[in-house]
Amino acid sequence: MTQNTKSMHPAAVMYAAEEKAGKLSRREFMARATSLGLTATAAYGLLGIAAPAKADGHAQQGGTLRMQMEVRALKDPRTYDWTQIAYYTNGWLEYLVEYNNDGSFAPMLLESWEVNDDATQYTLNVRPGVKWNDGSDFTAEDVARNIEGWCDKNVEGNSMAGRFAVLIDEATGKAVEGSIEVVDATTVKLNLPASDISLIAGMADYPAAITPADFDPENMVGNPVGTGPYKPESLEVGVKGVLVRNEDHDWWGYAAGKGAYLDRVEFIDYGTDPSAWVAAAAADEVDMFYETVGDFVDVVESIGWERSEIASAATIVIRPNQLAEVDGVMPYADKRVRQAIAMAVDNAVCLELGYANRGEPARNQHVGPMHPAWADVPGLPYDPAKALELLTEAGMADFEMEITSIDDDWRKNTTDAVAAQLRDAGFNVKRTIIPGSTFWNDWTKYPFSSTNWNHRPLDTQILGLAYRSGEAWNEAGFANAEFDALLAEANAIADADARREVMAKLQTIMSDEGVTIQPYWRSLYRHAKPGLVGWDMHIAYLPQVYKMAFAA
Amino acid sequence: MGLFILRRLGVMILTALCLTFIVFWLTNLGPNLEKLAKTQGNARMSDEAVVSWLENRGYSQPLPVKYGQWLGVLPGYVIEGTDRETRARCATPGQPIEEASSFCGILQGDWGFSTVFKDEVSSIVATRLGLTGKLMLAVMLVMVPGALIIGVLAGMREGSRTDRSLSTVSIITTATPEYVSGVILIAALATKAFIEWDTIPFKGTATAAMDDANFENFFLPVITIALYGMGYIARMTRASMTEVMTAQYIRTARLKGVSFPKIVLKHALRNALIAPFTVIMLQFPWLLNGVVIVETLFNYKGFGWVLVQAAGNNDIELLLGVSIVSVFVVLITQLISDIGYVFLNPRIRIS
Numbered sequence: 064m065t066q067n068t069k070s071m072h073p074a075a076v077m078y079a080a081e082e083k084a085g086k087l088s089r090r091e092f093m094a095r096a097t098s099l100g101l102t103a104t105a106a107y108g109l110l111g112i113a114a115p116a117k118a119d120g121h122a123q124q125g126g127t128l129r130m131q132m133e134v135r136a137l138k139d140p141r142t143y144d145w146t147q148i149a150y151y152t153n154g155w156l157e158y159l160v161e162y163n164n165d166g167s168f169a170p171m172l173l174e175s176w177e178v179n180d181d182a183t184q185y186t187l188n189v190r191p192g193v194k195w196n197d198g199s200d201f202t203a204e205d206v207a208r209n210i211e212g213w214c215d216k217n218v219e220g221n222s223m224a225g226r227f228a229v230l231i232d233e234a235t236g237k238a239v240e241g242s243i244e245v246v247d248a249t250t251v252k253l254n255l256p257a258s259d260i261s262l263i264a265g266m267a268d269y270p271a272a273i274t275p276a277d278f279d280p281e282n283m284v285g286n287p288v289g290t291g292p293y294k295p296e297s298l299e300v301g302v303k304g305v306l307v308r309n310e311d312h313d314w315w316g317y318a319a320g321k322g323a324y325l326d327r328v329e330f331i332d333y334g335t336d337p338s339a340w341v342a343a344a345a346a347d348e349v350d351m352f353y354e355t356v357g358d359f360v361d362v363v364e365s366i367g368w369e370r371s372e373i374a375s376a377a378t379i380v381i382r383p384n385q386l387a388e389v390d391g392v393m394p395y396a397d398k399r400v401r402q403a404i405a406m407a408v409d410n411a412v413c414l415e416l417g418y419a420n421r422g423e424p425a426r427n428q429h430v431g432p433m434h435p436a437w438a439d440v441p442g443l444p445y446d447p448a449k450a451l452e453l454l455t456e457a458g459m460a461d462f463e464m465e466i467t468s469i470d471d472d473w474r475k476n477t478t479d480a481v482a483a484q485l486r487d488a489g490f491n492v493k494r495t496i497i498p499g500s501t502f503w504n505d506w507t508k509y510p511f512s513s514t515n516w517n518h519r520p521l522d523t524q525i526l527g528l529a530y531r532s533g534e535a536w537n538e539a540g541f542a543n544a545e546f547d548a549l550l551a552e553a554n555a556i557a558d559a560d561a562r563r564e565v566m567a568k569l570q571t572i573m574s575d576e577g578v579t580i581q582p583y584w585r586s587l588y589r590h591a592k593p594g595l596v597g598w599d600m601h602i603a604y605l606p607q608v609y610k611m612a613f614a615a
Numbered sequence: 616m617g618l619f620i621l622r623r624l625g626v627m628i629l630t631a632l633c634l635t636f637i638v639f640w641l642t643n644l645g646p647n648l649e650k651l652a653k654t655q656g657n658a659r660m661s662d663e664a665v666v667s668w669l670e671n672r673g674y675s676q677p678l679p680v681k682y683g684q685w686l687g688v689l690p691g692y693v694i695e696g697t698d699r700e701t702r703a704r705c706a707t708p709g710q711p712i713e714e715a716s717s718f719c720g721i722l723q724g725d726w727g728f729s730t731v732f733k734d735e736v737s738s739i740v741a742t743r744l745g746l747t748g749k750l751m752l753a754v755m756l757v758m759v760p761g762a763l764i765i766g767v768l769a770g771m772r773e774g775s776r777t778d779r780s781l782s783t784v785s786i787i788t789t790a791t792p793e794y795v796s797g798v799i800l801i802a803a804l805a806t807k808a809f810i811e812w813d814t815i816p817f818k819g820t821a822t823a824a825m826d827d828a829n830f831e832n833f834f835l836p837v838i839t840i841a842l843y844g845m846g847y848i849a850r851m852t853r854a855s856m857t858e859v860m861t862a863q864y865i866r867t868a869r870l871k872g873v874s875f876p877k878i879v880l881k882h883a884l885r886n887a888l889i890a891p892f893t894v895i896m897l898q899f900p901w902l903l904n905g906v907v908i909v910e911t912l913f914n915y916k917g918f919g920w921v922l923v924q925a926a927g928n929n930d931i932e933l934l935l936g937v938s939i940v941s942v943f944v945v946l947i948t949q950l951i952s953d954i955g956y957v958f959l960n961p962r963i964r965i966s
Contacts, residue, residue: 136730136733138655138656142656143657217697219652219657219660219664219665220657220660221657222657281733299732299734300731301732301916301920301924302825333820333822333914334911342801342805342818342819342820343820343914345815345818346805346818346819346820346823346832348823498927500928503654504650504653
């Protein structure tokens with residue numbers, strides 16, 4: 064990678080000092096330094112060590128990989144709600160930036176980027192020499208057009224609008240006039256009306272796939288224009304999706320030594336029942352899983368498959384909705400009721416019963432040690448007796464809480480563990496289990512239910528998505544002016560240490576308000592048969608198919 | 616005979632119309648449309664977005680209008696959406712609006728477009744029906760001869776030891792639902808749970824059988840369905856066989872000194888097969904929709920699986936397509952069994 068490090072962000076040097084002083088973990092350092100525009104190599108250089116060698120040397124060119132994965136219908140990338148969709152389209156629709164397991168951001172279609180000191184101006188340098196597979200050049204215009212598209216709130220279900228909210232003009236629902244500026248053929252400048260440190264992370268997320276001009280989401284397989292090394296051969300939703308190497312296309316990554324070793328990738332759908340996946344593995348019909356969950360980690364290892372494990376910020380929340388009305392009252396609008404719920408539940412028990420101890424207990428704050436600016440704020444104490452007292456004081460001792468969950472393995476078990484502990488504490492609880500096909504219809508509206516959340520690289524991201532007042536994904540119905548103001552403040556501080564002070568306040572509000580039960584951080588697992596390289600489970604489920612290969 | 620078939624065809628079309636209207640009405644209820652919008656748009660979409668999504672795609676039109684468009688008696692919608700994009704019902708993906716025809720319904724031979732699978736309903740139904748057909752054929756080849764042999768052997772000497780043991784077996788297989796027998800068969804024959812195999816003889820998944828069916832990957836699903844149906848048909852055959860074996864003309868034949876095998880094969884069998892014939896014909900509709908469990912268990916993506924996916928995702932046009940096919944399969948097998956009677960029993964005259 065040839066990135067200009069002359070204009071190195073001053074904070075990066077500071078971070079390196081912090082890392083050396085032991086104030087910062089290496090992963091945190093990588094996440095922060097690379098999101099400020101350093102390459103991973105340069106960031107490692109600041110630490111005085113060489114970047115870790117990649118497994119490329121052992122990869123074999125060619126071969127067909129068969130991967131167990133739900134094969135879902137394609138749609139406009141901005142509206143992706145499943146990372147599985149991105150796995151398939153990643154064959155030809157690539158990303159500007161790539162987020163990696165060590166917490167770093169690596170340039171892909173961008174060659175480099177710079178962020179100014181207060182994170183109000185981003186300079187994006189487009190990688191030269193990248194071509195669309197229809198032969199035309201990939202330019203700054205393409206980048207600008209995609210970012211404009213991400214900022215279009217009028218597209219139903221566009222989740223990129225949340226990630227780029229800072230650029231959106233509330234009145235028009237589109238990008239603020241003049242905020243996206245094409246400087247020349249390889250440079251785009253983003254002029255933010257307010258500070259935001261999370262845009263690079265947003266560009267690396269799975270719905271941020273870069274689409275061509277005249278992109279037609281209804282006909283993605285029929286007309287697969289993109290920049291990537293593969294093209295779709297067939298797609299049968301729910302059955303099978305096949306990617307093959309695009310022989311007519313000179314992918315930029317070949318010259319950059321990026322890989323794309325496999326000639327053919329088959330995603331085969333074995334439904335949602337992991338026992339069917341294991342049957343497929345035993346019958347040698349697949350080489351690799353998308354993700355292994357729960358007890359199946361042990362089961363699949365018993366047939367000789369290898370494990371890839373990553374500790375992530377993926378989690379589950381079991382939250383009361385403060386706006387929900389049950390029989391004419393809003394039971395969870397009362398802070399005491401929410402605190403009572405939080406105090407009656409021991410998070411370690413949830414981890415043990417719900418996820419077989421495959422993770423770390425959390426503190427109901429939805430910010431954790433894997434985030435750069437996490438503050439060590441204690442959660443509410445586990446005290447069931449006090450919890451019942453609070454509940455009685457609020458006059459809700461007789462109220463029957465209905466806790467809803469999806470019908471699957473770990474999410475159901477964790478919710479059961481919460482319900483059981485609430486019952487033990489003397490609460491009146493009813494459990495409802497809804498099949499996966501209908502659960503998501505009203506997921507933000509259930510009075511009290513569980514939802515799984517994926518990993519986000521930065522500490523403020525999930526708070527902005529799920530807890531800011533009025534956000535579409537604010538399933539807790541949480542609206543707190545002080546919280547919103549602090550969050551805006553945190554979003555303007557690129558320096559994680561300075562931000563940590565604000566984060567401590569935010570995390571305290573999360574705890575004290577009893578916003579949600581967020582019992583543990585999950586470790587993610589993936590298994591594959593021996594003899595594969597570059598298939599590691601990704602911390603944020605991001606598709607990096609080009610890295611996978613058979614070992615030479 | 617011709618009039619009879621015509622009348623049956625009329626009934627068939629009428630039934631299909633009624634059934635599809637009911638399915639159409641149910642799938643177009645408000646909550647179901649909302650669910651459709653969320654599965655198609657974004658699972659985490661806001662209420663305003665749901666409304667505009669539905670309006671832009673013609674789902675907010677009155678029910679009779681939508682049904683008429685699906686039938687092909689009313690012109691398909693052309694709607695300029697709130698996102699300034701024009702959508703037409705009859706335009707296939709990638710086709711300009713101007714080139715789309717104005718009518719596209721069942722009457723024009725257009726079965727519509729599946730929202731889940733993003734493909735033509737007709738091609739999905741054809742592919743999946745073909746796969747279930749393959750499974751059904753294999754099941755029939757195992758089940759029918761097996762059941763008839765067991766039934767005849769058991770029924771020719773009522774009360775004998777053969778009869779008692781075969782009857783017990785057939786009652787057990789019929790009484791064991793597929794989701795029990797399937798799991799037991801997988802555990803016993805496709806894993807090392809009970810026996811330490813050197814190589815496991817069968818595969819516990821039939822996904823590969825969709826492209827390339829062989830003994831290894833197709834045996835377990837076939838035998839799971841066949842065992843269940845076999846017991847039932849065998850019981851019917853046995854009952855009908857014992858009845859025939861006590862008939863006057865059989866006694867006469869025996870008194871005349873005709874050998875036992877000859878009595879069974881030449882005199883009893885044909886009459887004894889009338890009742891099982893109906894039962895076998897009734898197995899077709901059962902197989903078509905009753906394979907849902909086995910297809911799910913062995914992850915074999917046939918017609919039953921499509922039905923589940925279409926219903927689970929409120930895929931309106933696919934569900935309608937499935938309903939039509941189901942109606943026709945049920946009524947056509949009935950028709951065939953009625954006609955078949957005439958050949959098996961010359962005393963019966965149709966109409």
